[in-house]
Amino acid sequence: MKRAKHVLMVLSGKGGVGKTTVAVNVACALAKGLRVGLLDADLHGPNVPKMFGIERATMPVKDGRILPVPTPYNLGVVSIAFGLPDADTPLIWRGPLKMKAIRQLLEEVEWGKLDLLVVDLPPGTGDEPLSMAQVLGEVDAALVVTTPQQMALLDARKAVNFSRRVGVKRVGVVENMASLVCPHCGAEIDLFGVGGGEEMARELGAEFLGRLPMLTEVVQAGDAGRPAVAGDSRAREAFLDLALRTWDFVRGPAEG
Template identity: 50%
Template sequence: MGEKVTQKSCSREQTEELYKLKEQIDLQETLFGIRNKIVVLSGKGGVGKSSVAANLAVSLSLQGKKTGLLDVDLHGPSIPTMLGIEGKLPASAGGRIEPVAYSENLKVMSVGLLLRNQSEAVVWRGPAKHGVIKQFLAAVEWGDLDYLIVDCPPGTGDEPLSVIQLLDGAEGAIIVTTPQDVALTDVRKSVTFCRQMNLPVLGVVENMSGFVCPHCGESVDIFKSGGGSRMADEMNVPFLGRIPLDPAMVSAGDAGAPFVEHQAASPAAKAFGEIVATVAELCAPGK
């Protein structure tokens, strides 16, 4: 009689190692197709970081750039609301997730697109957050992109840390602040955080820099002005520009209609256009 052949099954540890290896390969393949990876950070909430991230992505897409927008603000995902795509569920096939198409040139992924109820709270600890962010990068069918814009929650916690660790070789971070001192104190920590993580700072954006009167067009410094540029000088990082507090910008965000697309003549959109041009130049080949 011939010898009986037995097949040994993989141990649990071996299975986990194989799964992790596959995840790493998927992540590397995904990132290989993305030319420029930009992380949008803020040291403090309420400074308009998500608005800057959304309008940056839309502006680049309007210029014909293949763009992805990843919202990793897991506890307060506002990107779906700002783009008017709430309720659009990402499709999945063969273990891959198709991001929601905002337009021909802009793909979007957010945990907010996966919630059955927008009032539902996301209660996750650090390891769970890292796993979801890794899936959003490795398992989402981003395809070939000119830019991937990543909107992080405020501060220097789990989500920004995971993003920077996973996005090996990212072009850099855009840090959003408002002019008042209480915001600038926290933004300095974001600059220090980027340096500790060896992530270049592309520049600082000063949002809500003065209020533009919708009647006379005069600008009033409600939240002061110029604090962001002074802080950038002190921290030796580039200053990208100022965006005024414009009523058209506020209403556009609530209506799910990005101001760079639907309020192109507004002072905020014009100021933002200069910032986007500078960012594109910084990311140009050879820079």
């Protein structure tokens, strides 16, 4: 299966650490100069459409193939959310049906020519991320998103090793929510500690791709359906930086 020149998957050990936020903002930043597609591979918590404000879109189908839903940021999105009747309806399917959905989302989409396909995986290293990774086949790079506290790092280590086991070529680590910037005085509070992600990356021989602070504008942008990297804030710089490093990492030493 060759859908894109390069494939990047975004995963984590724990839920809620910022995978979707990272996937959306990195994809958005790179879509300025590259042909990028974003696949929301989270069947039970498909949050990508919400972060683009396109959660009411329905899945466009042409000649029996799924088409990505366009966004104002020069990239298309595919999500199971577009196939559900409304945002409150959960997907209550067992394994075989989910496997079928995973295959459809990965194989029956007409992306057109892509330089990069970004895949936002569900949290953890269980059944679903495993099926996704297996169906994805060749993946150039994985971004393991973690927060800096030991409780998250313990699971993030598993995500690094999971990525290697499923054959991802290069595994990188992003430390998210590394510090909280006070919106009043600008002081930095190390709520979850700082540096744990970097240390873990070094220990496991993974590449450390950067640290993102906890910023209120990231939450606001996500809730408003307008990726923070498209705004005008400190978050923009942080995500642009991460996106550039990620693109070099995805291409690897020869091309980067």
